Amino acid sequence: MDEMPFTAASFDKFCSEKKLMASRCKKCGAIWLPPRPLCLKCKGGDMEWVELKGKGKIVSFTAIGVGAPTMIEAGYDRQHPYCAGVIELEEGCRMNAQIVGVDVEHPENIKIGTPVTVDFLERGSFSLVPAIANVNKTYAIFRAS
Amino acid sequence: MNKRKLGRGVAVVGAGMSKYGVRTGVSNREMFVEAFKHMMASVDRGVDPKDIEANYVGCCGAWNWESQAGIGKWCTDWAGLVPIPSTTVDNACASASVAIRQGIIGIASGLYDIVLAGGVEKMSTLPTNETTLVLATGADMAWETYAGFTFPGLYATMATAYMNEYGTTSEDLMAVAIKNHDNGVLNPMAQFGQTIRDVMNARIAKAKEKGQPVPSWADEMEFLHDSAFNPVVAWPLKLFDCCPITDGAACVLLVAEEIAKDFTDTPIYIIGTGQASGGALHDRESLTSIPAAQIAARQAYEMAGVSPQDIKIAEVHDCFTIAEVMAISDIGFFKPGKEAATAAAEGKTHRDGVKPINTSGGLKSKGHPVGATGAGMVVEIFEQMKGHAGPRQVPIDANLTLTHNVGAHGTTVVVQIYERR
Numbered sequence: 219m220d221e222m223p224f225t226a227a228s229f230d231k232f233c234s235e236k237k238l239m240a241s242r243c244k245k246c247g248a249i250w251l252p253p254r255p256l257c258l259k260c261k262g263g264d265m266e267w268v269e270l271k272g273k274g275k276i277v278s279f280t281a282i283g284v285g286a287p288t289m290i291e292a293g294y295d296r297q298h299p300y301c302a303g304v305i306e307l308e309e310g311c312r313m314n315a316q317i318v319g320v321d322v323e324h325p326e327n328i329k330i331g332t333p334v335t336v337d338f339l340e341r342g343s344f345s346l347v348p349a350i351a352n353v354n355k356t357y358a359i360f361r362a363s
Numbered sequence: 364m365n366k367r368k369l370g371r372g373v374a375v376v377g378a379g380m381s382k383y384g385v386r387t388g389v390s391n392r393e394m395f396v397e398a399f400k401h402m403m404a405s406v407d408r409g410v411d412p413k414d415i416e417a418n419y420v421g422c423c424g425a426w427n428w429e430s431q432a433g434i435g436k437w438c439t440d441w442a443g444l445v446p447i448p449s450t451t452v453d454n455a456c457a458s459a460s461v462a463i464r465q466g467i468i469g470i471a472s473g474l475y476d477i478v479l480a481g482g483v484e485k486m487s488t489l490p491t492n493e494t495t496l497v498l499a500t501g502a503d504m505a506w507e508t509y510a511g512f513t514f515p516g517l518y519a520t521m522a523t524a525y526m527n528e529y530g531t532t533s534e535d536l537m538a539v540a541i542k543n544h545d546n547g548v549l550n551p552m553a554q555f556g557q558t559i560r561d562v563m564n565a566r567i568a569k570a571k572e573k574g575q576p577v578p579s580w581a582d583e584m585e586f587l588h589d590s591a592f593n594p595v596v597a598w599p600l601k602l603f604d605c606c607p608i609t610d611g612a613a614c615v616l617l618v619a620e621e622i623a624k625d626f627t628d629t630p631i632y633i634i635g636t637g638q639a640s641g642g643a644l645h646d647r648e649s650l651t652s653i654p655a656a657q658i659a660a661r662q663a664y665e666m667a668g669v670s671p672q673d674i675k676i677a678e679v680h681d682c683f684t685i686a687e688v689m690a691i692s693d694i695g696f697f698k699p700g701k702e703a704a705t706a707a708a709e710g711k712t713h714r715d716g717v718k719p720i721n722t723s724g725g726l727k728s729k730g731h732p733v734g735a736t737g738a739g740m741v742v743e744i745f746e747q748m749k750g751h752a753g754p755r756q757v758p759i760d761a762n763l764t765l766t767h768n769v770g771a772h773g774t775t776v777v778v779q780i781y782e783r784r
Binding site: 226251279280281285287288296302303314330344346 | 427524527597598599600643
């Protein structure tokens with residue numbers, strides 16, 4: 219089977235199938251999330267897709283009260299902030315994502331290192347370009363477990 | 364790493380800026396002309412504009428904020444410098460420093476002798492939520508912004524990591540804001556003409572005038588703890604941890620070292636320059652420092668042959684209070700952690716401290732017109748080194764100084780070192 223191209227669009231398509239996919243270097247085995255077409259470690263260019271288990275922990279985070287327009291439209295504001303942060307997956311790679319299932323009203327209670335599991339959410343896209351602003355797509359988010 | 368040297372020495376002989384602030388009705392190119400005139404007046408023996416050979420202009424959002432591409436060309440035109448080559452440079456908030464570095468490289472290569480370099484940014488034209496998204500385009504739209512990160516959110520995530528690792532407190536960060544506002548009030552070009560105590564007193568006066576309950580804050584710190592007046596923007600960062608949205612322009616005149624004394628008895632020589640790139644938050648091993656800043660600083664120190672201990676004052680990139688804390692350790696002034704985080708609270712970075720930082724008021728109080736900021740930093744360094752900083756002049760001889768300018772959240776960093784001989 220031909221590999222899907224190692225693009226953000228492919229990643230999004232996998233998300234719509236509820237799969238968290240990364241690229242893996244066939245030469246050195248390094249896993250890249252976001253998926254990259256070139257391996258930063260060995261500079262190899264022969265990659266394959268690999269599905270991640272979707273389990274990880276919070277590396278750091280914030281609770282955002284003044285969000286981008288897409289998040290404001292989703293209902294978030296100063297009274298209803300949302301949590302975003304850096305997640306480290308069990309496979310060792312990291313990604314940025316919204317984090318749910320945490321005490322976002324009291325971020326001082328959220329602990330770095332909290333275990334999280336991937337979930338998928340449909341939401342509008344982030345852009346100032348009208349043609350692609352708020353076009354719905356599936357996002358990988360993480361839920362405190 | 365090989366020690367790199369410039370092929371030919373370069374000096375700053377003029378530096379100027381527009382008034383920073385919300386400049387309703389004034390466009391990028393018009394602010395650039397203000398900065399240009401201010402710069403021309405700062406050249407001790409003057410310069411004939413006909414002798415300027417090239418112009419490099421930093422700008423990162425004119426497409427969004429002004430619906431104008433290639434803004435550098437129109438700045439060159441309005442400054443009366445057509446047909447010299449004009450190059451627009453976009454490296455997010457480090458655009459002007461990269462523009463200046465390109466000017467330095469142009470002179471060091473031997474191609475030019477006299478170069479204008481600076482930056483512009485008109486930011487107040489869009490509502491805050493749209494400007495928030497324009498600023499977020501400086502980060503990785505595909506892999507950071509999509510997660511919901513705003514620009515304050517990215518720095519807030521670094522602040523959370525910093526506080527968790529070192530026990531840094533909100534009060535440590537607030538002390539940075541208080542210090543920079545105390546400096547900015549002495550800078551006539553700054554956006555804010557108020558200390559945080561002034562802001563607090565104004566709120567008290569307003570409450571009295573309106574017959575509302577009068578708040579009873581004991582001091583600025585108590586005021587900054589009041590979430591009604593200092594709300595969370597991206598926890599743990601609050602409104603007064605964040606720089607404002609600013610319109611402004613700044614530029615400098617760069618000349619070859621061998622002709623520098625034709626323009627002034629006190630040229631400001633650029634003896635070290637470094638520039639490095641960095642990845643997105645998820646690609647960094649550390650969230651408590653900015654790796655590209657450490658690399659750029661090392662390059663600049665090696666080229667200059669000086670150490671952090673030798674530098675007298677610095678203008679650093681304090682787009683958020685946590686950014687100044689990370690900056691002063693990334694450039695080697697203070698150890699990361701408690702020493703850097705408490706430097707402002709302990710007075711070490713005040714104008715009369717051991718290492719005055721952001722005597723201009725910094726981005727926090729002077730303002731942060733993103734594409735112009737790096738040039739605005741050089742304006743302050745130039746004025747301090749020439750003894751022209753008026754009431755904010757440092758009490759020490761600022762003969763060796765540094766600028767540290769971060770693009771986005773550390774995807775580009777330029778560090779430069781300046782000497783007055």
